Amino acid sequence: MTLCAVEAAEFDLRRTLESGQVFHWVERGDGFDGLIGSRPVHVRQEDGRLFVTAGMEDAVTHYFALDHPMDEIFGTFPHDSYTREAVASCRGIRIIRQPKWECLATFLTSAMKQVSHIRSMSRALRMRFGEAVEGTDLRAYPTAAALATATEAQLRGCGLGFRAPNLKATAEWIADGRVDLEALSEMETEAALVELCRLPGVGRKIANCVLLFAYERLDAVPVDVWIGRVLRAMRATGPVAELESYSRARFGPYAGYVQQYLFHHARVSKTLPKA
DNA sequence: ACCCAGGGGCAAG
């Protein structure tokens, strides 16, 4: 397979793929195999460049958000020592641009699951309900229509546990148009969040993941157990909604980026801010 | 064996 070079300064492929925002890429050979939507790609990083499947250069550039202005973004980060440690140790992580339904459904299954578990559920769902992609052993993420017609028992068979009825119900809402994921793109962030939270099994945390990872709302802050601990160590208090507004007020227009670096740093280093 | 995980929803205080 011929590969083509793509410039990718200030980007770390492995860290980005392992930072808890996308769960289906597999390490293979000297790079990673994955799907962008239903299009197969192989990506390898070498120095400041990516080598990608010929014809996928533009799709890769968009998916991995290689156009994000990282100097400007880092320039808005707060200057406390913990955030500086996070930037130093997580450098190169991007907030990528994921397909909307795939992102929503994946994070719906993420409730109270570790990253490795989310990966295995994603794989099982793709294998059982996803379309085969020619020229690869990978399968596309199942459509909402496909998951709406699955039985709860089949979904439990993919390891979903109590998340099974939520995924089925939300798939039905999307498949029959009760919520239109494309229409959310035109809405204000807060209105889109309220709309997403109507879906069964979707609360503020999952809705913010979808807004951040699929709708380019780079100020959206998903508060999970890790970020909750980090923010409380920074003396934030109150319920999830209050931790979000604390973050946006303190971290600014790229609060979602700050959050992603703090999240990954806390997980990898197993440390919290001092005070 | 025991603990916890990129939560949500609902009841009770």
Next chain:
DNA sequence: CTTGCCCATGGG
């Protein structure tokens, strides 16, 4: 407003 509890599963 807050806290407590349940939901199900797998990896450390």
